[in-house]
Amino acid sequence: MRDWNARPVVVTAAITGADVTRDTNPNIPYTPEEIAESSLRSVEAGAAIVALHAREPDGTPSGRPELFQDAIGRIREKAPQAVINVSTGGADTMSTQERLGGLRAAPDMCGVETGSMNFGDGTFITSPAAGREIITRATAQNTALEVEAFEVGHVISAVRLLEEGLLPGPLRVNLVFGVPGGIDASPEALDAMIRPLPEGTFWSVTCVGRHHDRMLALALLRGADGVRTGLEDVAYIGKGVLAPSNEALVARLTGLATTLGREVATLGQARELLAIG
Template identity: 80%
Template sequence: MQAWNAHPVVITAAVTGADVTRADNPNVPYTSEEIADSSARSLEAGAAVVALHAREDDGTPSGRPELFRDAVERIRKSSPDALINVSTGGSGEMTLDERLGGLAASPDLCGVETGSMNFGDGTFITSPAAGREIISRATAQHTALEVEAFEVGHVIAALRLLREGVLPAPLRINLVFGVPGGIDASPQALDAMLRPLPEDAFWTVTCVGRHHERLLALALLHGARGVRTGLEDVSHISKGVLAPSNEALVRRIVGLAATLGRDVATVGQARELMRIGGR
């Protein structure tokens, strides 16, 4: 069993998401230029990966390939070596083709859900067939995959796809806590999500809402390979104080990692740890 601080931790900046709006925090980026600028500043602050959704200029979630391409091209112009992860979640109203719009930007990796769930007051559907289609299309263009797991059943489903050879190794998995309808944000929940994982899995922790920093701290002490922060996940940087930017959230988690004795991975180290080669 590896020591909890054996490897540097990979920080992902989730800069905009699909659900958070400027009513939640006026600093949420909407346009491709805003998303790219916020991503570049987050990378400078210590992130190695940026997780992208696309938005129309009014903030509406979008699957338009041209928006993803514009944002990705802008990010790569300023940060050519950064890892870019595009969402295939989009929104519950999108078709599967719309959810896959980000693949047109040739990202380094993309997310894939391995099950459906209640999401707040709605239901987000990813059927087994849809999950397999996302995996197939991403793999065909040599885009790496990251499983987005919102409850223990999603972890088990990912392991089954891995055993069946549908999901290519290595397993990269983002364990998401605190989404209404998903697993809660608690120490017991973290233990439950980690229990099925193989030793060599690259696992990242995301926590939505008020327990964000506490659960990320717990994950760091458990040896998390990665943690995620950003305005997609949390609107406040401290109690009652809105986060001024994505990079401010990244800097806070960089400081938290240092306090807990974890080094922060460079982009090169992140590529090695996640086993993702150059483009």
């Protein structure tokens, strides 16, 4: 196993998500222009990946391709090397076809869920057939895939798809902690999620909620290839203090990485580590 600090760490900014609204944090971007501006500021602060959902003007989660296209076009105009990762999770009210809307904007990467789960008070369904359809569509247009894993079973399913040749390598996995209905945010949970990963996996860590900072620090010390922050994942930048922006959260995370002895990946390094041209 390589040294924990042998490679630069790739920082992702999760810009808006589908569940957090301005009632929780008034600084959440909604429009394509707001999403693009927040993404560009996050890249300037040290993020190499921007993870995108789309929203209607009132904040409703959306799968409309033109919203993704608008935001991505604005980002690429000013930061062409930034890695753009779109969600195919969308919201639990969307059909599979609606969830595929972001793929029509030709992103660099897209997420894919490899299982279903209870998600807060709702149930998020990704059937094996839906997962395979997302993989097939993304692969056909040379969009790299990142598995979004909320529990150990999702990781094991991803490894099986890789071994069966249905999921193209290299395996990229975002390990998500702290979502009600998913795995908890704890050191033991991180160990359990890492255990099934084959050698050569690019693995990153996301943590939703109050253990956000602790889990990202632990991930950095355990040698994670990537760490993620942003208003999709955490509303507060300190106890009782709402995060003013995505870039503020990114700046805090890059500072933490540097303090813990991790080099933060540049845009070019991130593309190389992710095996994205």
